[in-house]
Amino acid sequence: DVKVTQSSRYLVKRTGEKVFLECVQDMDHENMFWYRQDPGLGLRLIYFSYDVKMKEKGDIPEGYSVSREKKERFSLILESASTNQTSMYLCASTINRAAFFGQGTRLTVV
Amino acid sequence: DQQVKQNSPSLSVQEGRISILNCDYTNSMFDYFLWYKKYPAEGPTFLISISSIKDKNEDGRFTVFLNKSAKHLSLHIVPSQPGDSAVYFCAASMVNDYKLSFGAGTTVTVRA
Numbered sequence: 032d033v034k035v036t037q038s039s040r041y042l043v044k045r046t047g048e049k050v051f052l053e054c055v056q057d058m059d060h061e062n063m064f065w066y067r068q069d070p071g072l073g074l075r076l077i078y079f080s081y082d083v084k085m086k087e088k089g090d091i092p093e094g095y096s097v098s099r100e101k102k103e104r105f106s107l108i109l110e111s112a113s114t115n116q117t118s119m120y121l122c123a124s125t126i127n128r129a130a131f132f133g134q135g136t137r138l139t140v141v
Numbered sequence: 142d143q144q145v146k147q148n149s150p151s152l153s154v155q156e157g158r159i160s161i162l163n164c165d166y167t168n169s170m171f172d173y174f175l176w177y178k179k180y181p182a183e184g185p186t187f188l189i190s191i192s193s194i195k196d197k198n199e200d201g202r203f204t205v206f207l208n209k210s211a212k213h214l215s216l217h218i219v220p221s222q223p224g225d226s227a228v229y230f231c232a233a234s235m236v237n238d239y240k241l242s243f244g245a246g247t248t249v250t251v252r253a
Contacts, residue, residue, distance in 0.1 A: 040182070062239045071150070073143075073230060074185070074243040081239070089240070121184055125239045128173050130232075132184030 034058070037122050037133035044140050050109040052136050054122030063105040064130065065089075065097065068119040080105055112140045144168045145233050147244035155252050160218040162247050164231030167212065171233040175241070176205060176216045179228045188229075189216070221251045 038053035056063065062081050066074040066089075076089030078097040086097050094116060098106045109116055117140045123130040146165045154160045162176075172193040177185035191198040191205045191214070198205050204217045218225055231244040 035184070037184075064240070066243075068179075071245055073145075073147075073245040074232075074241075076240060076242075079240060123184075128234060128239065129175060129187050129190060130239075130241055131187060132177075135182065135184045137182065 035133040042138045044112050048112045050112050052107040054105045056124040060124035062125040064123045065107045066121045114140050145242045145244040151248045153250045154221045157220045160221045162216040164214045170235045173234045175232045177230040226251045
């Protein structure tokens with residue numbers, strides 16, 4: 032089974048904090064993605080990576096950055112958290128054009 | 142501009158009956174379509190997919206139909222079970238691209 036693990040299920044952070052969301056996959060997949068899910072908006076792509084040290088902006092990259100130093104790990108960074116970044120964050124890796132997701136991180140920025 | 146649209150935010154169906162979820166897309170470059178199921182506080186789970194070279198794909202109780210000329214796909218769940226109560230997302234990707242574009246989701250409630 033594909034295993035995608037996100038480091039936290041729930042996080043509460045203060046406005047202005049730097050926030051790190053970690054994601055690890057154990058299937059040696061090259062492609063990894065970060066999405067956020069908001070009611071009525073579905074899943075929106077923040078950043079993605081097709082290889083180590085490679086990153087590409089998705090549809091809503093503003094306020095975020097990413098890091099991929101190792102193939103199995105893809106980190107999402109909120110440079111200065113704001114209340115409009117309160118959301119469910121979902122990491123995924125892909126094989127054969129199907130994405131497999133982690134359990135999600137519910138981030139609340141207060 | 143959302144390229145994948147699920148126009149029904151919710152669907153209520155009786156246990157044992159058929160659930161039909163609909164999805165429309167606007168980008169003619171999409172050639173691969175997927176359905177995901179999501180429970181609250183969990184990540185989406187892959188359900189079923191279909192390539193644009195097919196018009197139907199079946200897996201147990203789940204069948205996906207694709208109408209390329211109408212840019213429309215649907216997911217049929219027969220028979221519906223209480224455990225099917227979840228949010229269902231339609232997704233699509235283009236040739237040689239691993240990025241997925243998602244619809245807004247449809248919340249399915251299966252009534253006993």
